[in-house]
Amino acid sequence: MDIDDHKLIALAREVLPFAYAPYSGYKVGAALLTAEGRVFQGVNVENISYGLTICAERSALTAAVTAGCRLFSALAIASEGEKEPLPCGACLQVLREFGNFRVIVAGKQNKFLTFTLGELLPHPFV
Numbered sequence: 001m002d003i004d005d006h007k008l009i010a011l012a013r014e015v016l017p018f019a020y021a022p023y024s025g026y027k028v029g030a031a032l033l034t035a036e037g038r039v040f041q042g043v044n045v046e047n048i049s050y051g052l053t054i055c056a057e058r059s060a061l062t063a064a065v066t067a068g069c070r071l072f073s074a075l076a077i078a079s080e081g082e083k084e085p086l087p088c089g090a091c092l093q094v095l096r097e098f099g100n101f102r103v104i105v106a107g108k109q110n111k112f113l114t115f116t117l118g119e120l121l122p123h124p125f126v
């Protein structure tokens, strides 16, 4: 299956209902496309101890790495919010460990913003 940006955003939106966000009410879905064309989805999973919350991007990444995938070409992130859900600093650092792939973000409007990880985190910790 050929996965373009629209399809990847659709796959990120597909899992939004499964996000566990009882504290913020802010649900996020992610779809991570591997170099081989596989897609791994993730959602944010909040915790009553707020600092233990894991973002959708890192959920998708850990699922991909668990399946043996480490080469990625794009990550889509979708939310139900008005603004496009840019990755937090922690996620940027974790994602950047695996390269400089594209990041596509979309809120509830049908507007996409596209960046590279290098644009969002030009000076990662190395």
Ligand SMILES: [Zn+2]
Binding pocket: 055, 056, 057, 087, 088, 089, 090, 091, 092
């Ligand atoms: Zn994050």
